[in-house]
Amino acid sequence: MEEIYKELAAIVGERYVSNQPEEKFIYSRDPGTMEPSDPDFVVMPNSTEEVQQILLLANRKSLPVVPMGGGLVLSGLTRPLKGGIVVDMKRMNRIIEVNEKSRYAIVEAGTSQGMLQAYLKKHHPNLKHSVPDAPPIATVGGNVLIHGSGHLSHAAGFHSEMLNGMEVVLPTGEIARLGSCSTSPYWFSRAPLPDLVGLFLGWAGTTGIATKLAIKLFPNRALNDVAVFVVEDAELAPDIIHRITGVGLAEDVTAWMTPKPDWAEGFVHININYSADSKDELAWKKNLLRAPLKKYMDEKIGGFMMLPAPMKKPFLEAPASQLTRFADTRKGGGFEYVGAIMPVALFPRAHQVGLEIAERCGTTYSTGARILGAGHCMMFFYAYPFNRADASDVKRAQVALEETNRAALEMGGIPWKAEAPAQKEIIKRMDENTFDLMNRIRGILDPNRIMNPGNWEAD
Amino acid sequence: MEHSEILHRCFRCGYCKFPSNYIDLNCPSYLNARFETYSPGGRMWLLRAWLQGEIKTSPRFAEILYSCAACGNCVEHCVFPKFKDDLLNAFIAGREELVTTGAVPPAVRDYFKSIHLHGNPYKAPEADRGKWAEGLGLEPYSGHEYLLYIGCVGSFDERGQNMARSVAGLLSNLGISFGILGREEFCDGNDVRAMGERGLFEHIARMNIRKYQDLGVKKIVTLSPHAYHAFKNEYPGLGGNFEALHYSQLLAPVIRKAPFKRSEGPTRVTFHDPCYLGRHNKEYRAPRKILTAAPGVQLKEMERSENDALCCGGGGGNMFTDILGGGPDSPARVRVREAARTGAQVLAVACPGCSRMLSDAVAAESLQEVLEVVDLAEFVNRRLAFH
Numbered sequence: 100m101e102e103i104y105k106e107l108a109a110i111v112g113e114r115y116v117s118n119q120p121e122e123k124f125i126y127s128r129d130p131g132t133m134e135p136s137d138p139d140f141v142v143m144p145n146s147t148e149e150v151q152q153i154l155l156l157a158n159r160k161s162l163p164v165v166p167m168g169g170g171l172v173l174s175g176l177t178r179p180l181k182g183g184i185v186v187d188m189k190r191m192n193r194i195i196e197v198n199e200k201s202r203y204a205i206v207e208a209g210t211s212q213g214m215l216q217a218y219l220k221k222h223h224p225n226l227k228h229s230v231p232d233a234p235p236i237a238t239v240g241g242n243v244l245i246h247g248s249g250h251l252s253h254a255a256g257f258h259s260e261m262l263n264g265m266e267v268v269l270p271t272g273e274i275a276r277l278g279s280c281s282t283s284p285y286w287f288s289r290a291p292l293p294d295l296v297g298l299f300l301g302w303a304g305t306t307g308i309a310t311k312l313a314i315k316l317f318p319n320r321a322l323n324d325v326a327v328f329v330v331e332d333a334e335l336a337p338d339i340i341h342r343i344t345g346v347g348l349a350e351d352v353t354a355w356m357t358p359k360p361d362w363a364e365g366f367v368h369i370n371i372n373y374s375a376d377s378k379d380e381l382a383w384k385k386n387l388l389r390a391p392l393k394k395y396m397d398e399k400i401g402g403f404m405m406l407p408a409p410m411k412k413p414f415l416e417a418p419a420s421q422l423t424r425f426a427d428t429r430k431g432g433g434f435e436y437v438g439a440i441m442p443v444a445l446f447p448r449a450h451q452v453g454l455e456i457a458e459r460c461g462t463t464y465s466t467g468a469r470i471l472g473a474g475h476c477m478m479f480f481y482a483y484p485f486n487r488a489d490a491s492d493v494k495r496a497q498v499a500l501e502e503t504n505r506a507a508l509e510m511g512g513i514p515w516k517a518e519a520p521a522q523k524e525i526i527k528r529m530d531e532n533t534f535d536l537m538n539r540i541r542g543i544l545d546p547n548r549i550m551n552p553g554n555w556e557a558d
Numbered sequence: 559m560e561h562s563e564i565l566h567r568c569f570r571c572g573y574c575k576f577p578s579n580y581i582d583l584n585c586p587s588y589l590n591a592r593f594e595t596y597s598p599g600g601r602m603w604l605l606r607a608w609l610q611g612e613i614k615t616s617p618r619f620a621e622i623l624y625s626c627a628a629c630g631n632c633v634e635h636c637v638f639p640k641f642k643d644d645l646l647n648a649f650i651a652g653r654e655e656l657v658t659t660g661a662v663p664p665a666v667r668d669y670f671k672s673i674h675l676h677g678n679p680y681k682a683p684e685a686d687r688g689k690w691a692e693g694l695g696l697e698p699y700s701g702h703e704y705l706l707y708i709g710c711v712g713s714f715d716e717r718g719q720n721m722a723r724s725v726a727g728l729l730s731n732l733g734i735s736f737g738i739l740g741r742e743e744f745c746d747g748n749d750v751r752a753m754g755e756r757g758l759f760e761h762i763a764r765m766n767i768r769k770y771q772d773l774g775v776k777k778i779v780t781l782s783p784h785a786y787h788a789f790k791n792e793y794p795g796l797g798g799n800f801e802a803l804h805y806s807q808l809l810a811p812v813i814r815k816a817p818f819k820r821s822e823g824p825t826r827v828t829f830h831d832p833c834y835l836g837r838h839n840k841e842y843r844a845p846r847k848i849l850t851a852a853p854g855v856q857l858k859e860m861e862r863s864e865n866d867a868l869c870c871g872g873g874g875g876n877m878f879t880d881i882l883g884g885g886p887d888s889p890a891r892v893r894v895r896e897a898a899r900t901g902a903q904v905l906a907v908a909c910p911g912c913s914r915m916l917s918d919a920v921a922a923e924s925l926q927e928v929l930e931v932v933d934l935a936e937f938v939n940r941r942l943a944f945h
Binding site for chain 2: 114115117119120121122124125126130141143169170171187189190211213214216217218220221234235236420423424426427430431432433434486487488
């Protein structure tokens, strides 16, 4: 192992490699509930070529490699389940290019959401990217690769759908460019070429390491506003969402259900975020977005919340720091959630399942959804806070998460960024030929099976 | 360990790594080291693991704890209001535990030894403490309105001495009643406290308090924001109730009356907020008021200023121990590059520690031709008619 340490130090520099107990401890876990698993080394490359050298070394030594961005996935995907090298990508955080007219940005994979957001605000104030509600140190690359979503997901879908192309280092060390950048100096699109990007999306780092990405940017309008529609009957949520998304003017549509504060208990709240370049345009959009819900207001079934400016502020914040604060609910520094991707029509059932599991597990419910595309599907989440200092409380959350993952699958949803055990549950339900194809692809790309082993594997 | 009850409540979300606009990394030790372990969240989790026996005391662990510059960026930007105020206190408490177990890094041990043996971290004879004032004709403190407290950096570091002379000269010229202690002055102990030697700090503080009380001191004006912080926030708990001011706070209300020369052309200036004046004590206006009082000054704010300022990396004892480390990503070098990007000709400072750290960084970045590090008083002195 000493020899490997020296070789890694020769690649990235001694100050950016560690095999010390302190780094092994921190990089063995994430803030969620999954059990820790120690790496042998942590390295922080500064270039695509260094990533390449690390992978070539790992192949020679048959060492597992686990790429890591912000380390905030919460479901333990960056834990090195079989040891090996954790590759912390956050030194590769350069913003390489912003193409104003074609509205895309090329960034290194370790670029944080926060730094891209700040860079655009300063240098290209008329552009923005879709910001996830993860903390700002979450990386652009990590969030795209796990099929994340964010504040423009009603307008443009999953963050992986906003990906124009990428540069990857294959497990065997070759550097490949995917999308238009494979053929052109411009990173404008994945079409019209065969779409190889999918070989790296949703694979939990088992097929290679992304080093650069081009993502779509969108107009950043001067005025932002939010309206919150409230209804008691969750059965009505699919129709309400259908009506809102049918207007096609919102940027983000999210739902939230929680018994705290007291006034929120028993209601479904649907946030509609929209923006405009002028007050007139904002008023026009507001009226258009309210119009299809008139039926429910006339029947006194639902209505828009009165929202004074201080109450709007957290709903307009991107990322929403109040979601992070949920971790202190039990004064215990932890929460994890199941985010299940499913059709919007399943909303009422998904919500009911959340209530039942929370009751069984002795916790308060905290559920919600982000609508993806024009209501094409949603990420329905079930969040469970836990007290990190109380092993039984952590266990309670783990049980609730496992139960929720199974329930999501049973109702026809699919857990997002699933923990390794949940991946196995997905595989059990997956078409056999599909899983066989996944394994054949992995066999070709990663013949020595060094990439994040323990993930996307059957029992 | 004090504050151990909050360690598990850290989610390690990383808001603490940034300023409020997310423009760049703003935790000095994380910026330089980049391992998660060197971030505030990493430190919280490691401290908990250490107390629970999951990791052992080691040189690496001690280095991680002592690489914190005590700048308070984490306290400022943590999103958990119920325990954020004690983040830095927890790190200092962790250092106190290391002191108790005798496991501090050699450079920290040497710092404490030097304070014990010499009374200052420079291993200089205490008899030299008042040399900075030689030839200035300053009066020893004797019933003046203010005691001008200089501190170790101002007394022994060359740049600090220049700064002390500038401040004392300016106060004299403005007719402010003050006296100094000269060789009778002693270390204020703020960095001793931040480095976890609580017992030594309390001993120093009590000694100083007794001395000041015997002299009838009511008001203290300090050269260093570190001393200001100690006198204002730490000494009262030990019975030392003095009205403490940083020299910028004393100057700001009277600076407009100063006899400034006519402007010889515009001067572009940027100001580096010292952590112990800014984030720790929320004083952002006074230094800016002084700078903009001078004719022809164009104040150019850095991307990270006031409560978002990037620390120079010298706090928490790091100016002396250098545990945080150097290199292109060292906070001082990052900071002077940021200052140069504003187009400023002058990087104004209000702390002798910052002055030393940033001057060295200007040289390391070869920016001497475009950026001069100047303290507030010297900046004003150069522009006064009677200077």
